[in-house]
Amino acid sequence: MPERFLIVDDDPTFTRVLARAMTRRGFDVDVARDVEDARARAYAQPPALATVDLKMDGPSGLALIPDLRALSPTMKILVLTGYASIATTVEAIKAGADNYLPKPADADQILRALGADITLTTRDADIPDTPMSVNRLEWEHIQKVLQEHEGNISATARALGMHRRTLQRKLAKHPVRR
Template sequence: METTPAPSNVDPNRTLLLVDDDDILRERLARALAKRGYAVTTAPSVAAGITAARSNPPRYAVCDLRLADGNGLDVIAAIRDINPDARVVMLTGYGNIATAVAAVKAGAVDYMAKPADADDIDAALQASGDTKPEPPDRPMSADRVRWEHINRIYELCERNVSETARRLNMHRRTLQRILAKHSPR
């Protein structure tokens, strides 16, 4: 559990717990949210997230759905037990309707696909009551979403092209061409 240094203009009521097992994403997002005035505490797992929530109940939280040691829904449930007024945003690289419904039932105010922009997360956290935040000004293109998904599966398959192609039901050569290109905008 780490606390990201925040600017001097941070409101102590803007405590935020960020739970994600992707170290790079967690640290970048923590810095970006700290610049937006949040006092950010990070955790890499369900267990660390629940411990952090109990030791310092957050007003806001951003939580990944799939974590190495379990499900982010458990963290949301713990946060809601500790602070029923907490505003929680669920992030996931595996978006589908069933998990979105489960996240909202658990108490999340919004559900976003990774990689999510810090401005979009901030807007979701600051939306008042049950109002929905405005749609993003610059949403990811369909090509970018596809590229992100393919690369995520590639990493989960330990960078094995043949296994990734099998899981994506894609020809191996096609996958190699996609992986060789730079990310689309």
């Protein structure tokens, strides 16, 4: 009997591609578009593996992780996000996730991160030759301080010593890759 794999993400294109890839690899795939739908599906048929998107319509995927962990302590949970930062990585791991990957990630990377048994040769994580750029470091620091202030923009701006509007403009931009 194939292992159940739960994909929790509000992006229909991403979920369609990932579900197809996991089905080809022999998993019984279930897709949920939000936290409430994911809870219902997980309680109906507990999965062995799960990917959870961080930012979705409604509650964050972080709200789902403790419920999945309580349902099955052996379940492997991976947080996927297009808004990766050190602060959100720490929060995901504290909430009970086994691993964390920035999007885009392919099916093989996801399975490796989940520690699933795949027939590919696994290689060590690539360590970049160059350090993060100043812009990326700034993004990481802002995310950390924002997390410490529970998403409060005004308190974060005060802590960073910048104008609230400047912080809002920085947050409206997509994260810097490197």
